[in-house]
Amino acid sequence: MRKRIVAGNWKMNKTPDETVAFINTIKDRINTDRLDVVLCVPFVDLMIAKVLVKDTNIAIGAQNMHFEESGAFTGEISGVMLAEMGVPYVIIGHSERRQYFGETDTTVNKKVLKAIEKGLKPIICVGESISQRNQGITTDLVRMQTRIALQGVDATKALDVVIAYEPIWAIGTGQTATSLQAQEVCASIRQVLSEIYDRFTADAIRIQYGGSVNASNAAELFSMPDIDGALVGGASIKDEFTSIVGAL
């Protein structure tokens, strides 16, 4: 039985002071052992967020990392740094990183391999644009993104990976995929995982849906057999996040 996982992707929101105020307001309501709850906060908030969730079941995550361990990469943060801070999760290959910062399936794969090597759990984002959906290539594309992201990751390590299916047209638009559309793609991701690995491994890997998840659509999405939780953007920086966690 897969343990469900809801992660908040704060994106470029909340200063350290705002982080203190927000986490203190919501933490008792999102502290549960029924499911994994992860807050993926900006780098500058990681340290304080970690302190604030100490003695709870809430985990902290970063939103990106570089695939090199150190060196002349001004402005970047490495997996070693995150690991030493005791940050367990890291989002890799979010569509905004792909769109605005030139990330590709190949760099996503390098980051995934480095994250795993350092003992981090990557939340790997995949998903199609609206024109790709209209062309009818969603499943092929998402299968390929998943395959490339996991190249070189063995089955045991793959168990620590979370895949987030995030249709780009649903991110931040208020236009959520229907539960059937989301289920269809999440099932095809599970299918490709069973082709890369085996049925047992595919059945153990958690797959999230992300894209305009909110308090009113969460329960319906979570009722789908291949959707094991959500990656929540806009609603994760509001009190509404507590209702989404409550819906699982």
Ligand code: PGA
């Ligand atoms: P959204 O973002 O919930 O605001 O659509 C999701 C994401 O980008 O992870």
